[in-house]
Amino acid sequence: MAEAAPTVQLLSPDGVLQSDATAEQYRPYIDALSDEQLRQFHRDMVVTRRFDLEATNLQRQGQLALWPPSHGQEAAQVGSARAMRHQDHVFPSYREHAVAMIRGVDVVDIVRLMRGVTHGGWNPAERGNFHLYTLVLGSQALHAAGYAMGITFDGIATGDPETDEAVVVYFGDGATSQGDVSEALVFAASFQAPQVFFLQNNHWAISVPVSVQSRTPLYLRAGGFGIPGIQIDGNDVLASYAVTRKNLDEARAGDGPRMIEALTYRIGAHTTSDDPTKYRLSHELESWIARDPIVRYEAWLRSRGEGDAFFAETATEAEDFAADLRKRTLELTVPSTDRIFDHVYSESHPVMDGQKQWLADYEASLGAEG
Amino acid sequence: MSDESTELLDSVETPGGAEIPVNAEIPLSKALNAGLRKALGDDKRVLLMGEDIGPLGGVFRVTEGLQAEFGSSRVFDTPLAESGIVGTAIGLAMRGYRPVCEIQFDGFIFPAFDQITTQLAKMTNRHEGQVQMPVVIRVPYGGHIGAVEHHQESPEAYFAHTPGLRVVSPSTPNDAYWMIQEAIASNDPVMFFEPKSRYWNKGPVDLSSSAVPLHSSRVVRTGTEVTLVGHGAMVTVLLQAAELAAAEGTSVEVIDLRSISPIDYSPIIESVQKTGRLVVASEAPGFVSVSSEIAATVTERAFYSLEAPVLRVAAFDAPFPPAKLETSYLPDADRVLDAVDRALAY
CATH class of the missing domain: 3.40.50.970 (Thiamin diphosphate (ThDP)-binding fold, Pyr/PP domains)
Known part of the structure; x- marks a missing residue:
């Protein structure tokens, strides 16, 4: 199981559809897509890159505490997100902005998290089963495994991929060193849970290169857990879509968990608090910019006859999206201090009740004196 | 690679959990x-x-x-x-x-x-x-x-x-x-x-109903001179101490905390208002402990009722020792009684 296999690439960096045996295996998944679906991949990537830039700028202008840019990772995220079915559940890390948007999260809700007005911001059940961002690396892999175990325990799968459920967990190369990720792989394998482990290997855990996390290609680790692993070109949106589609449907059919390692690159900083010029060489960055996921995909769409009008329209849509995000970010209000106490427990709690009242009385007393 | 796996005995024939006989x-x-x-x-x-x-x-x-x-x-x-x-x-x-x-x-x-x-x-x-x-x-x-x-x-x-x-x-x-x-x-x-x-x-076990809600502490022995509070296995030690104190003529009240978070203070405050003395005991080390929290809170809420400082009886602030030393590490009834005596001496 742990033998090296070819990296799946359907589109070359210059936008040419590949025809080797591996690519041919996944071709039917692409052939089944309509022109409109193929155009949507492009829209998703362009809009994500634009609002990601806007959020980065908002942080630079003091409007957000932090922003973790997704620039460069759009293909891995868009392809895998579009491969999911509506009933699937997603457990993200904190950089999966494109996946969030595609699953139906209002991007301003991610901004609220980064602005410091919430720790969460949305109800997964109302947002395409996209669970909350998780800032402690790898923790969500276990939540995803438990959720997938629950699907198995429910015993309601019928064999219909349109209704049977599966779970995707996103994590990065740094998180693979966390014990929780290994434990999640163990639990998912033991219970043969319908779960896809989607690893975005962007090559850097803040300032530490992936070679410090692993001396073996990360997708090969899966074999040691009894889980099939596969490596894809993560900057190829078609490979991300086709491989995720296939593996998710295998998982939901009861074939057990799967791991996909998407090779990609964090073009920007880890977060707006980071300075990658202190640890990364510019020629490495340039080599990955040359493999840009959007440039590649646009070249392919144009080769299929897509004209200037669509790309101009998409650029306008992205600008409008970013402008709307900026406008609504600046309109965000600070929640009342009740937020400190409400929902610490789901049921009445004397300490919370007492301290909430104390703060109200204290603030009222200041007002009375002032 | 061998694909054999150990067969699990998940269908082993063992009796289910037994019914509790009434009054047993x-x-x-x-x-x-x-x-x-x-x-x-x-x-x-x-x-x-x-x-x-x-x-x-x-x-x-x-x-x-x-x-x-x-x-x-x-x-x-x-x-x-x-x-x-x-x-x-x-x-x-x-x-x-x-x-x-x-x-x-x-x-x-x-x-x-x-x-x-x-x-x-x-x-x-x-x-x-x-x-x-x-x-x-x-x-x-x-x-x-x-x-x-x-x-x-x-x-x-x-x-x-x-x-x-x-x-x-x-x-x-x-x-x-x-x-x-x-x-x-x-x-x-x-x-x-x-x-x-x-x-x-x-x-x-009373199968008909729970006597009190989950997050409530409970007086398990009534007394008038000193209040003892603890939880879990410590409650047994406190009851032993109360028995020994009674033999020496001291009336001790014992409260089983039951809930450690949140703590139900009402029975504790009411007891201290009656006895004026409180000893809090636990098997955990005393530094930054549940006992410390109770001592601070009772001092805040019942200061004028107290005749003595709230005393803590705890394990030492050292790792749990090798088992042959555990009787010296864990508070026993004598250590509780020592605290009762100190509280009464104020």
């Missing part, structure tokens, strides 16, 4: 078993998960017979990974289940500490109330069993310090039977500390 006295471990069995029978969403809890019935046999009765998708052995147990329980709770996790021993809970404090405890808050976490974590805890390192600790203060968790500990079979069911019924995460030295001690 049963051990605390059997009362827990009966409470778990009731919860499993009442609600299909309840799951038991942990290490060795299936065919073996747990190292303390608390889950004995439950897998045979409810099946291996309701009562199941997990891989040997505590963080994995709690982390997957969170996911199962998101799916709508009500997982009851067994951590095999007190000292083994720390691999799960991050998932408990960073994830489980904050999940409802993070979701602003839109997701609930009905997860129970059962932890056999405390000394008096002569075991090796990491098997006799009292880590409850770490969890009482964590907002978002509820922390309880029964001291009798009746409380064990009812409190485990109430913990499972809670929509918040509950740390359920089981006094393992009391597992084999028998007592009556």
Whole structure:
């Protein structure tokens, strides 16, 4: 199981559809897509890159505490997100902005998290089963495994991929060193849970290169857990879509968990608090910019006859999206201090009740004196 | 690569959890078993998960017979990974289940500490109330069993310090039977500390109703001169001390805390208003402890009733020692009486 296999690439960096045996295996998944679906991949990537830039700028202008840019990772995220079915559940890390948007999260809700007005911001059940961002690396892999175990325990799968459920967990190369990720792989394998482990290997855990996390290609680790692993070109949106589609449907059919390692690159900083010029060489960055996921995909769409009008329209849509995000970010209000106490427990709690009242009385007393 | 795997005995013929005979006295471990069995029978969403809890019935046999009765998708052995147990329980709770996790021993809970404090405890808050976490974590805890390192600790203060968790500990079979069911019924995460030295001690179980709510402390012996407060196995020590004090002519009131977070202060304050003296005892080290918290709060709320400072009787602020030294490390009735005497001397 742990033998090296070819990296799946359907589109070359210059936008040419590949025809080797591996690519041919996944071709039917692409052939089944309509022109409109193929155009949507492009829209998703362009809009994500634009609002990601806007959020980065908002942080630079003091409007957000932090922003973790997704620039460069759009293909891995868009392809895998579009491969999911509506009933699937997603457990993200904190950089999966494109996946969030595609699953139906209002991007301003991610901004609220980064602005410091919430720790969460949305109800997964109302947002395409996209669970909350998780800032402690790898923790969500276990939540995803438990959720997938629950699907198995429910015993309601019928064999219909349109209704049977599966779970995707996103994590990065740094998180693979966390014990929780290994434990999640163990639990998912033991219970043969319908779960896809989607690893975005962007090559850097803040300032530490992936070679410090692993001396073996990360997708090969899966074999040691009894889980099939596969490596894809993560900057190829078609490979991300086709491989995720296939593996998710295998998982939901009861074939057990799967791991996909998407090779990609964090073009920007880890977060707006980071300075990658202190640890990364510019020629490495340039080599990955040359493999840009959007440039590649646009070249392919144009080769299929897509004209200037669509790309101009998409650029306008992205600008409008970013402008709307900026406008609504600046309109965000600070929640009342009740937020400190409400929902610490789901049921009445004397300490919370007492301290909430104390703060109200204290603030009222200041007002009375002032 | 060999594909053979060990065949699991998940269909082994063992009797299910036994019915409790009316008016019989049963051990605390059997009362827990009966409470778990009731919860499993009442609600299909309840799951038991942990290490060795299936065919073996747990190292303390608390889950004995439950897998045979409810099946291996309701009562199941997990891989040997505590963080994995709690982390997957969170996911199962998101799916709508009500997982009851067994951590095999007190000292083994720390691999799960991050998932408990960073994830489980904050999940409802993070979701602003839109997701609930009905997860129970059962932890056999405390000394008096002569075991090796990491098997006799009292880590409850770490969890009482964590907002978002509820922390309880029964001291009798009746409380064990009812409190485990109430913990499972809670929509918040509950740390359920089981006094393992009391597992084999028998007592009556009232099957008709729980005497008091989950988060209430209770006067278990009335007295007039000094109030003693403790939880879990310490309650037995306090009752022994009260008996010895009575023989010497001192009337001591004993309160079983039952709930460590939140703490039900009303019976404690009322008692101190009567006795004027309070001794708080625990098997845990005293520094930054549940006992410290009670001492501070009672001082704030009942200062004018106090005739003496609130005194703490605790384990020493040292690691739990090799078992041959545990009787010197853990507070016993004599150490409690020493504190009673000091309180009376003011």
